[in-house]
Amino acid sequence: MDEVSSGGGLLRIGKAAERAGVSPRTLRWYEEIGLLAPANYSAGGARRYTEEDMGRIVHIRELQSLLGFDLGEIRDILRGEDDLAGLRHEYRSGADQGRRREILLEASAINDKVCEVVAGKQARLETMMSELTEKSVRYASRLKELD
Amino acid sequence: MDEVSSGGGLLRIGKAAERAGVSPRTLRWYEEIGLLAPANYSAGGARRYTEEDMGRIVHIRELQSLLGFDLGEIRDILRGEDDLAGLRHEYRSGADQGRRREILLEASAINDKVCEVVAGKQARLETMMSELTEKSVRYASRLKELD
DNA sequence: GAGAAATTTTACGTTGACGTAAACTTTGGC
């Protein structure tokens, strides 16, 4: 029995949630909608999260709060990477090279799409920042006039 | 009667909403929560929006989708600028200079706060972008291997 | 001035992303 299936070093839902800054309910919700399945369960049914799971939570949160994706979109985005990870196991070396290419291409396409969204946000943020800076300067000069 | 109060060149809710890419209901909702009042109303009660109103809608949408503020926060942010604009009218020149300073300081503070949020987002987006780029490179090299 | 199209108010419905309560079971320290 390996480390993961024995539960050594794994986090139960309370600690996992606390460390990620979310509620246990949120993690159960993510699981319910197929966004994040814990690495395994104890015999009694308690969820156990790995460090990799923790990273995924962070990832989810960033896609949500930073890029404004809803959880359905995030699921689609992560699915691409999941497929890719699954591919490493389906690694009967060279067996089905066409499929490998297909999956890699899709993951790559998803990645590019996310890139575009990020770039778009960056551009809009830059515009906004320059407007804010300009405003800040005007405020400062008007305040100076008041003396 | 001037251009605005006569309704010349003003937009009714349907066109205003269409141009802004939102629904009429959204504009009525913004009005209901004190976020955006149309410049005036026709005798029959129809809302009429000016170009300035249109700009405000865009502004609201950016604060919402780009920065993730909720409409209550956006109202607070815009209130600072409104107070400042109102100050131009209450311009009995020099009458109450303390109040002018006070309003300017608050508007400035709000502006700075928004700036911080933008800067924070920019930093996180940059991090994310570099991760995405890195991933993109890895995908490309793995695809190359397949030949 | 008549009829179609757009708008009005009023009010209930919806959706996403959880929160919360209840009743029950596991887990971990003593």
Added chain:
DNA sequence: GCCAAAGTTTACGTCAACGTAAAATTTCTC
């Protein structure tokens, strides 16, 4: 082996930000 703490499922509640439907005006076009 016991018991408090943490976890489980089930199910209803909530909140923001609108969507949608209905019935009554208003506005625009002819």
